[in-house]
Amino acid sequence: xxxxxxxxxxxxxxxxxxxxxxxxxxxxxxxxxxxxxxxxxxxxxxxxxxxxxxxxxxxxxxxxxxxxxxxxxxxxxxxxxxxxxxxxxxxxxxxxxxxxxxxxxxxxxxxxxxxxxxxxxxxxxxxxxxxxxxxxxxxxxxxxxxxxxxxxxxxxxxxxxxxxxxxxxxxxxxxxxxxxxxxxxxxxxxxxxxxxxxxxxxxxxxxxxxxxxxxxxxxxxxxxxxxxxxxxxxxxxxxxxxxxxxxxxxxxxxxxxxxxxxxxxxxxxxxxxxxxxxxxxxxxxxxxxxxxxxxxxxxxxxxxxxxxxxxxxxxxxxxxxxxxxxxxxxxxxxxxxxxxxxxxxxxxxxxxxxxxxxxxxxxxxxxxxxxxxxxxxxxxxxxxxxxxxxxxxxxxxxxxxxxxxxxxxxxxxxxxxxxxxxxxxxxxxxxxxxxxxxxxxxxxxxxxxxxxxxxxxxxxxxxxxxxxxxxxxxxxxxxxxxxxxxxxxxxxxxxxxxxxxxxxxxxxxxxx
Ligand SMILES: [Zn+2]
Numbered sequence: 001x002x003x004x005x006x007x008x009x010x011x012x013x014x015x016x017x018x019x020x021x022x023x024x025x026x027x028x029x030x031x032x033x034x035x036x037x038x039x040x041x042x043x044x045x046x047x048x049x050x051x052x053x054x055x056x057x058x059x060x061x062x063x064x065x066x067x068x069x070x071x072x073x074x075x076x077x078x079x080x081x082x083x084x085x086x087x088x089x090x091x092x093x094x095x096x097x098x099x100x101x102x103x104x105x106x107x108x109x110x111x112x113x114x115x116x117x118x119x120x121x122x123x124x125x126x127x128x129x130x131x132x133x134x135x136x137x138x139x140x141x142x143x144x145x146x147x148x149x150x151x152x153x154x155x156x157x158x159x160x161x162x163x164x165x166x167x168x169x170x171x172x173x174x175x176x177x178x179x180x181x182x183x184x185x186x187x188x189x190x191x192x193x194x195x196x197x198x199x200x201x202x203x204x205x206x207x208x209x210x211x212x213x214x215x216x217x218x219x220x221x222x223x224x225x226x227x228x229x230x231x232x233x234x235x236x237x238x239x240x241x242x243x244x245x246x247x248x249x250x251x252x253x254x255x256x257x258x259x260x261x262x263x264x265x266x267x268x269x270x271x272x273x274x275x276x277x278x279x280x281x282x283x284x285x286x287x288x289x290x291x292x293x294x295x296x297x298x299x300x301x302x303x304x305x306x307x308x309x310x311x312x313x314x315x316x317x318x319x320x321x322x323x324x325x326x327x328x329x330x331x332x333x334x335x336x337x338x339x340x341x342x343x344x345x346x347x348x349x350x351x352x353x354x355x356x357x358x359x360x361x362x363x364x365x366x367x368x369x370x371x372x373x374x375x376x377x378x379x380x381x382x383x384x385x386x387x388x389x390x391x392x393x394x395x396x397x398x399x400x401x402x403x404x405x406x407x408x409x410x411x412x413x414x415x416x417x418x419x420x421x422x423x424x425x426x427x428x429x430x431x432x433x434x435x436x437x438x439x440x441x442x443x444x445x446x447x448x449x450x451x452x453x454x455x456x457x458x459x460x461x462x463x464x465x466x467x468x469x470x471x472x473x474x475x476x477x478x479x480x481x482x483x484x485x486x487x488x489x490x491x492x493x494x495x496x497x498x499x500x501x502x503x504x505x506x507x508x509x510x511x512x
Pocket of ligand 1: 101103166167206
């Protein structure tokens with residue numbers, strides 16, 4: 001089928017048809033207000049074809065078709081605003097490109113060659129894309145968190161950046177404005193383009209939902225026309241523990257193991273029959289080299305300190321590192337590249353902890369894959385003159401395994417009323433093959449919302465329509481997610497009728 005021409009797909013302020021009146025635009029009728037379900041299905045079908053194409057296959061396709069088409073959910077409905085859509089090049093009608101955070105699956109194809117329009121993001125993300133991707137600074141516009149900003153060239157769309165509770169610099173965007181243009185590749189023509197109705201869209205990028213989000217003044221008490229939702233763990237099997245509890249558990253375990261281990265080795269080496277000289281008993285730290293060479297002959301048996309290694313990706317999971325370093329009153333060491341990345345982050349506390357001297361720091365930040373038995377041994381060998389053993393943490397959402405007997409099809413009421421367990425240091429178990437010298441722990445830590453948190457979030461916001469942005473590549477997966485969206489909507493209505501609080505009661509501001 002031939003695609004409509006650019007001019008018919010993008011039309012500014014088309015007043016040929018009278019826009020719907022204000023009164024008819026009120027009310028929660030998602031179908032009249034937004035895309036009809038039939039239209040949406042068509043849009044998903046188009047998106048699906050595109051999603052199925054691997055990036056490597058796109059070289060040829062791009063040459064043939066010009067460029068990859070942006071799925072409808074990458075462009076805010078009726079607004080010339082795209083989010084996390086750099087792989088699609090210059091999108092018809094789009095005048096402002098937003099980036100939620102500096103993870104590679106969100107900035108695909110963004111590089112020093114970018115020239116398709118201004119990029120808006122948080123200050124940390126702006127620093128990161130300039131450093132890591134060499135994006136020309138003339139395109140990069142950092143925005144302040146919580147400070148509304150009118151986006152130039154968008155017909156007055158206002159954006160507020162909210163802290164996403166994902167990796168450093170990650171943002172939610174609250175867009176508020178009229179529909180002025182049918183931008184994008186979907187071909188969907190909104191009847192509200194040119195009308196006076198003000199729409200509010202919340203784009204969640206990647207986030208870990210918390211009560212702070214729903215209590216935010218731009219969200220609490222306001223109707224959201226569309227929420228673009230991070231549906232990474234929208235499945236009842238993902239009931240992993242709250243981030244803050246996991247962070248505190250790691251810090252507590254590190255403190256316990258280090259105190260116990262270091263005092264034990266002191267007792268072992270303590271011999272009251274001989275006068276001791278503390279200075280001589282310490283390994284010669286000056287022999288430790290930064291270039292990765294081993295420290296043969298330094299006297300490994302004399303080292304009493306325990307090295308705590310925390311695995312991370314390029315950005316993310318810094319909160320565990322900080323908590324562990326604080327608990328041990330230690331500096332943090334990492335390699336030069338990682339250090340540059342950490343210095344991009346708007347986090348003076350973290351910057352104060354950093355040292356380029358690995359022997360000064362008891363806490364080392366290492367690539368996530370280093371936290372396994374084969375890789376930690378050569379890493380440790382470089383520093384064995386200064387440390388006697390290693391405690392390693394490997395934080396990832398995939399460490400989590402669903403407890404046997406978990407109800408995978410609970411009612412929404414059950415999801416929010418189930419008592420939540422508390423995660424403590426004793427909940428952490430050493431990985432298989434760990435031994436006294438290398439004690440490695442898988443940590444069920446995620447910077448995406450758990451199923452429970454997604455449910456609590458969705459019940460606590462006044463939303464007309466939720467659009468999934470993750471796991472959308474198959475109709476089956478989308479169908480399963482839609483079922484939850486429908487159940488959430490029904491439960492929201494039921495709760496309102498029963499006079500229950502509009503925000504699901506929470507344990508603390510950080511988690512439900
Ligand atoms: Zn991410």
